Amino acid sequence: MSSISLPLGGDVRKTRQNSLTLLINRFGVFFMILVLSGVGLIVSPGFFSSTNLLNILNAVSYLGIVAAGIAFVIFCGQYGDMSAPMTMAISGVISVEFMRYGLVPAFLAAMATGLVIGAVNGYIVGKFRANAIIWTLAMNFILEGLVRWSYKGTQIYPDMATEKTYQTGFFLPLLAKLDRHIMDIDLVSRAQAFNGLATTYPLGVPLVLYVMFAVMIIGYIVMSKTTFGNQLRVVGSSYEVGRMSGINATGTVMKAFMMSSLFASIAGIFMTSLNRVGAFYIGQGYDFQAVTAIILGGMSLSGGRGSMIGVFGGVFTLGLISNILTLVGIGTFTQKMITGFLFIVVVAVNARSLRKLGRDYA
Amino acid sequence: MLKTRDNSELINRINHNRIYFFLALVVIIMTLGAPGFLRSGNIAPMMKTALLPIMVGIGFTFAMIAGNFDLSVGAVINVGAAIVMGEFNRFYALFGGESAGDGAVIAAWIIAFVLALAAGSLVGLANGLVVAKGKVHSFIVTIGMLTAMSGFVYTYSKGNTISANSYMLVDVIEKPFLRVPYLEIITWRFLIVSLILAFFEILLTKTRWGRDLFMVGSNREAAWQAGIDTDRKVIESFVISGFTAALGGILFAVSMNAAVPNYGERGINPLMLVLASTIIGGTVMTGGHGSVLKTAVAVITIQAIFNGLIGMGLGFDSQVLAAGMLLGVVVLGEAYALYRQSLKRGERPSLMKEAAELKAARSSNR
Numbered sequence: 267m268s269s270i271s272l273p274l275g276g277d278v279r280k281t282r283q284n285s286l287t288l289l290i291n292r293f294g295v296f297f298m299i300l301v302l303s304g305v306g307l308i309v310s311p312g313f314f315s316s317t318n319l320l321n322i323l324n325a326v327s328y329l330g331i332v333a334a335g336i337a338f339v340i341f342c343g344q345y346g347d348m349s350a351p352m353t354m355a356i357s358g359v360i361s362v363e364f365m366r367y368g369l370v371p372a373f374l375a376a377m378a379t380g381l382v383i384g385a386v387n388g389y390i391v392g393k394f395r396a397n398a399i400i401w402t403l404a405m406n407f408i409l410e411g412l413v414r415w416s417y418k419g420t421q422i423y424p425d426m427a428t429e430k431t432y433q434t435g436f437f438l439p440l441l442a443k444l445d446r447h448i449m450d451i452d453l454v455s456r457a458q459a460f461n462g463l464a465t466t467y468p469l470g471v472p473l474v475l476y477v478m479f480a481v482m483i484i485g486y487i488v489m490s491k492t493t494f495g496n497q498l499r500v501v502g503s504s505y506e507v508g509r510m511s512g513i514n515a516t517g518t519v520m521k522a523f524m525m526s527s528l529f530a531s532i533a534g535i536f537m538t539s540l541n542r543v544g545a546f547y548i549g550q551g552y553d554f555q556a557v558t559a560i561i562l563g564g565m566s567l568s569g570g571r572g573s574m575i576g577v578f579g580g581v582f583t584l585g586l587i588s589n590i591l592t593l594v595g596i597g598t599f600t601q602k603m604i605t606g607f608l609f610i611v612v613v614a615v616n617a618r619s620l621r622k623l624g625r626d627y628a
Numbered sequence: 629m630l631k632t633r634d635n636s637e638l639i640n641r642i643n644h645n646r647i648y649f650f651l652a653l654v655v656i657i658m659t660l661g662a663p664g665f666l667r668s669g670n671i672a673p674m675m676k677t678a679l680l681p682i683m684v685g686i687g688f689t690f691a692m693i694a695g696n697f698d699l700s701v702g703a704v705i706n707v708g709a710a711i712v713m714g715e716f717n718r719f720y721a722l723f724g725g726e727s728a729g730d731g732a733v734i735a736a737w738i739i740a741f742v743l744a745l746a747a748g749s750l751v752g753l754a755n756g757l758v759v760a761k762g763k764v765h766s767f768i769v770t771i772g773m774l775t776a777m778s779g780f781v782y783t784y785s786k787g788n789t790i791s792a793n794s795y796m797l798v799d800v801i802e803k804p805f806l807r808v809p810y811l812e813i814i815t816w817r818f819l820i821v822s823l824i825l826a827f828f829e830i831l832l833t834k835t836r837w838g839r840d841l842f843m844v845g846s847n848r849e850a851a852w853q854a855g856i857d858t859d860r861k862v863i864e865s866f867v868i869s870g871f872t873a874a875l876g877g878i879l880f881a882v883s884m885n886a887a888v889p890n891y892g893e894r895g896i897n898p899l900m901l902v903l904a905s906t907i908i909g910g911t912v913m914t915g916g917h918g919s920v921l922k923t924a925v926a927v928i929t930i931q932a933i934f935n936g937l938i939g940m941g942l943g944f945d946s947q948v949l950a951a952g953m954l955l956g957v958v959v960l961g962e963a964y965a966l967y968r969q970s971l972k973r974g975e976r977p978s979l980m981k982e983a984a985e986l987k988a989a990r991s992s993n994r
Contacts, residue, residue, distance in 0.1 A: 345768065395970070396963030397913065399767045400697065400903070404952070404959045407900050411949030419945045554775050567768060599782030606776025610769055614762040621763065 295563050295579035302586040309593045318589070323475055326585035328533050330478040330578065332549075333556040334485040335529025337577045338522040341489060343502040343569025344391055344398040346557045347523065350530040352409035353383050354549030357531030358538030359413060362422050363437050365460045366451045372460065373535060375437075380531025381524050383409070388520030395505075406553075413546040421545040425457035464540035474536050481529055486574035488525075498522060502569030551602075558609045559584050566616060647909050647922045651929045658932055662939025668809035670935065675813045676883075678931040679821050680705070681901045683876030685909075685923040686828050687752075687869030688902045693832075694865040695845045695915025696759060696766035701873040702899035703777035704751050706891055708744045708874030709881035710781050713790040716740035720793055733794050741878065748874020749867050751777060756866030760859040774899075781889045790887045798885045817879050824875070828868070829920045841865060846916025896934075896951050904955040905930055913962050930954065 306313040332350055339347045357376035364375040387405055391398045417434050429449070432442035442448050466473040489495045501508035501518045509515040533552070538544050563580030565572030584605070591601050642649070658665045684701050691698040719739050723732035755773055759766045792798075804812040832838040843851040844861045852858045881887040891898070902923075909926035911918030933954070934947050 345765070348771075390960060390963065394960075394963045394967040396959065397767070399699075399771065400913070401959055401963065403699075403903075404900075404956045407897070407952035408949075408956045409952070411945070411952035414945040415949040417945075418943065551775075554771060558772075567765070597783070599779050599787065601779070603776050603779030603783060606772050606774070606779055609772040609775070610758060613764050613768055613772065614758055617762060617764045 295576055295583055298562070298583055299579060299586060302583065302590060306586065306590050306593070309590055313593075320471065320475075322582070322585040322589045324472050325588065326581050327472065327474040327478040328537055329552060329555055329559060329584065330581045331474075331481050331533040331536075332530050332552050333559045333577055333581050334478075334481045334574065335526035336553075336556045337485065337560050337563075337565060337572075337574060338489065338498065338525040339398070340557070340560050340565050340567060341502050341569060341572065342498045342519055342522040343505065344519060344522065345567055346399055346402070346553065347387065347526045347530070348399055348402040348553045349383065349387060349405040349409060350526065350553045350556060351549040351551065352406045352413070352546070353380055353527050353530040354534030354537055354552065355544075355546050356383070356409050356413055357534035358548050359417070359422055359544035359546075360436060361535045361538060362424050362460070362544040363435055363441070365424055365456055366427075366441075366448070366453060368456070369459060369463075376531050376535050377528055380527040380529075380534075384524035384527030385520060387527065388523030389516070391523065392516040392519030410546050417546075421543045423457075423543055424460050425453055425542075427453055461539055461542050464536050477532065477536065481532065482574055482578055485525075485529075485577075489574055494518075494521065499570045502571075504570075554609075555584065555605065558605055558612075561609065561612055561616065566620060567613065568620070644910065647925050647929065650908070651925055651932070654929050654932050654936070658936030658939065662936045665936060665939055668812065670939070671810065672813045674931050674935045675818070675928070678928050679817060680876045680880045681898055681905060681927045681931075682825065682924045683821050683879065684873045684898055685902045685905055685927055686825060686920050687865075687872035689906050689909070689911050689918050689920050689923045690828070690832070690841070690865045691766070691869040692906055692911045692913065693841055693845045693915055693918045694862050695848065696862065696865070697903075698752075698755060698770050698866060698869040698873075699767055699899060700751060700755060700770040700773035700777060701869060701902060702897060703774045703781065704748050704870055704873035705877035705880070705898055706781040706887070706889055707751065707777050708748050708877030709887035709891065710785045710790060710889060711747050712740045712744035712878045713792050713881055713887040714784060715743045716792050716794075717790070725793070730796065733796050736794075737797055744878050745871060745874055748870040748872075748877075750870070751874075752867040752870020753863065755870065756863030759866065760862040778890075785887065785889045787889060789889075791885055792882070795885065797882055801879070802883050817883055820879065824872070825920060825924055828872075832920055842916055844915075896948055900951055900955050901927065901930060904951070904958050907958045907962050914966065 303313070310318075312318060332354070336347045336350060339345075357379050360379050361372040361376035365372040383405070387402055390396050390401055416436055420434070422431070422435065427449075432438050432448065464472075464474060468476070489498065497508070497513045497518050500511065500513060501515050505515055508518065530549075530552075534549055537548050541548060559580035560572075560577050561567065561580070562583050563572060563576030563578070565576060587605070587608075588601055591604065596604075655665075664670055684705060688698055688701055716736050716739075719736040720732060723736055725732070751773060755766070755770055758764055758769045762769075801816045804815050806812065806814065832841065840851070840856045841861055843854065844856060844858050848858050851861075877887075877891075880891075905926035906918070906923050907913065908929070909919065909922035909924075911923065930951070933950065937947055937950055938944075
């Protein structure tokens with residue numbers, strides 16, 4: 267018997283994961299939240315007042331919506347969706363264009379735009395296996411060019427429209443051609459309803475926050491409780507394995523990107539409503555922040571790992587960090603720098619711990 | 629699939645030098661479409677704008693040949709620019725300002741250049757260490773660095789434009805040697821960029837260091853087996869990338885006598901330009917193939933397209949759109965080529981040919 271036993275020491279790879287490592291890997295972000303809360307309490311005694319907590323959540327609600335979408339892309343192993351900022355901007359612009367026919371058409375048009383962008387991204391990344399970051403970065407530049415070119419570099423205000431306004435834009439010339447009475451629409455009341463979206467407080471809580479929680483819950487259910495979620499997990503862990511086990515890998519990746527762009531366009535509508543102007547610079551910086559939040563939340567860049575609960579934790583952590591740094595008196599620019607370094611450290615540590623576990627590269 | 633690939637020598641050679649044909653085509657179209665395109669008054673400013681992306685493209689190409697993306701260059705440009713201006717002002721004041729004469733200016737510029745170049749190289753070193761030793765994908769690391777560095781530049785400059793308190797260097801670096809049409813592009817800045825371009829092209833094509841880099845990019849495992857320190861090569865390529873990006877930013881800031889914290893954030897991003905030019909110039913996204921010189925030619929080609937668009941009477945926003953479209957087409961084309969290649973992997977054309985001949989012989993026998 268002894269002649270067929272393994273060589274001295276046997277297989278040194280761990281077959282079972284340390285439960286503590288697993289716990290930290292899965293819920294590490296909530297330890298971080300605990301520590302940050304302690305720091306916050308030291309910095310300011312009023313840290314846990316409901317106003318401050320609501321402020322923190324409100325500040326990250328847009329980020330939360332975007333991150334919930336990009337989480338799908340990262341979950342299926344595609345590093346990230348860098349076209350989120352311009353998806354937000356273009357959806358905002360289009361919602362302003364259609365706002366004159368009511369809020370519902372505005373929402374539908376904006377979300378349809380998002381879906382189209384996501385479908386294009388998803389097809390090219392899923393079918394041709396283009397590098398997701400590089401392609402979506404290119405897509406972001408294309409969309410920026412489109413918005414700037416069709417508006418000739420100007421912005422679009424919900425409450426103002428002259429004859430000239432109807433000569434620029436994506437659908438405005440077409441709308442003007444179809445509807446001869448377009449100049450008679452009372453823009454002021456419609457614009458009030460549109461601009462009010464971001465400043466509505468049902469039960470004292472901003473509407474955007476409800477939307478964020480709704481989006482996150484939907485995202486959680488889709489990602490963890492449905493067949494599509496399981497397919498995402500398989501394709502995320504290994505594209506080839508997913509494809510060979512009979513999953514339509516291209517379609518799965520495409521759907522993930524469509525989720526991402528759809529959520530980004532919802533965030534874009536609210537962002538535009540908050541800024542009261544549709545322009546190409548709405549949503550700048552959200553791509554990177556969202557990816558940071560997702561990675562903080564324990565999702566691995568190699569895909570197939572993590573959950574929406576972690577994403578919420580990551581988003582909340584970023585909110586806490588920003589809040590504490592502001593309380594200490596550190597400006598937004600330095601905060602940006604700190605977030606960047608934090609991201610690199612977290613990614614490097616994450617990759618290292620996964621490698622230690624003998625898993626894979628992140 | 630019984631089709632065999634046609635690998636004729638001529639097509640290969642044309643494909644390798646496609647960028648020169650592309651440049652010629654663009655120049656012909658623009659000369660016909662935009663009146664006055666070839667005038668010296670048009671060419672000189674065009675070349676001047678191309679100097680920054682050419683410089684940045686050198687390092688970017690090096691990083692890509694080693695199989696990595698350095699997306700942080702967009703911010704490192706601003707790091708170089710801000711530091712050289714800020715540190716010059718600090719040391720100029722330290723040496724006594726205007727009363728101290730020309731010696732103080734020169735000394736302050738030298739110190740500022742060294743500090744700014746060191747900062748750029750340091751960013752590259754950090755990128756390289758995390759990519760090579762931490763085994764994290766380069767575009768993830770460098771996009772984090774892009775954010776961190778743009779935050780740093782804003783913090784350093786407090787969001788303001790920094791100008792040097794002395795005009796001496798601007799006058800020297802931007803003055804043409806000859807006031808002759810077409811030769812007026814030759815300034816100190818042009819010469820510096822050309823010399824560095826030549827140096828890195830020679831380093832890449834004529835030295836062992838360059839050959840090793842190509843090997844690391846095309847097959848890291850094989851390079852390691854052949855005794856090349858692959859991690860070190862990757863780190864060195866990132867340091868070069870940080871160095872050239874910072875130097876590009878420095879020269880640009882000095883020539884404008886102003887360092888803005890957000891150059892390229894609105895409008896045509898240098899990162900976008902450099903990424904597009906490097907791929908058009910024939911550097912393969914997965915590494916192992918490329919040329920610094922061809923990247924530079926691609927930069928000039930793209931600048932010619934932009935310039936021609938303006939000459940045709942289209943506005944700045946159409947330039948932004950054209951730049952985005954160009955990048956999109958280039959990335960898509962490259963991805964599609966790699967996709968086709970992956971479909972062909974494992975295919976044995978000679979065996980297929982043999983099988984086809986056998987089949988034909990059999991059917992003729994019958």
